[in-house]
Amino acid sequence: MTLGFMIRGEVNEERLLKAVARALGVPLNEVARFSIDSESDATILVEIIHRTAGFLTDVSLYFDPQRIPSIATWSSIDVAPPIAHDLEDEVLVSPPADDAYANAAYTWYLITPDGKRFIADELEPDQRGEVIEINRATLRPT
């Protein structure tokens, strides 16, 4: 299973892993950084991709839902608010599956550190599809 979100700023690995552990309610020693070159038995694997612009830290969380049933039904929108609060930064995340915008490829949920949620459209999506920036003029309440 995979969850994911993007953080506005650059976040160092140690701080991010701690925030993920707290958000998911698992011990820190069960969270490790994902590497394509090595296997890991950690419960949660965290893939971190640093972007060159827009939301700079792109995070994917890999886990087996049978090992942590408490979050087996979570979606990305469930993990984003505690991460935003913990890191005191804006987090961009997919709209929930039952949201009207779930299928809108260029529309996101922006979560602020104080827990506010806004719908946001991408600012002229870049052609390579790796940099995500939002058009703040499109922010509207969820």
Next chain:
Amino acid sequence: MLQYHRTLRLITFILTTILSVSFLGGTLAWAEPEKPTKLVTRPNERHFIRKVTQSSTPKDKNTVIESRVDISRDIRDINDGKAKKGSESGVVTWTVNGRTYGTHTDGQLYPLSGSGFHQLNRSAYKALGVYNKFGDTKDAKAILDNMKVSSSDRDAALKAYKAG
């Protein structure tokens, strides 16, 4: 006389039905072709199966496009007013050649549903990036095992990968 009235009612019913169907059908068939107010443009690369990498930006729901889809033709047809305009959650959609696209406010299309499109969840989308780099190999399997990708998500990714 009774037979005459029954026949008349039957003929009236049939004519009314035909007229109703014609009207409804005509409404759809004769709808004025509508051109987009702003020319639509090619979807972002992250929506093309062959362009998906391990660094592509995933969402919880992703629709990706097979390389056999003639995107240029779809774009041309939409901009020429040959597509059926629709709306989904306030987003303008265009249906053409068996495929439905959504549009960003700047006119950039994205795939929604139809022939040659595959819908992948986040995990399957990430798996597609692995298959695109390593192929359907032991290396890919080892990486996907490490990523805890479920068999159903691998199947969806592999189906898209093989469709190209």
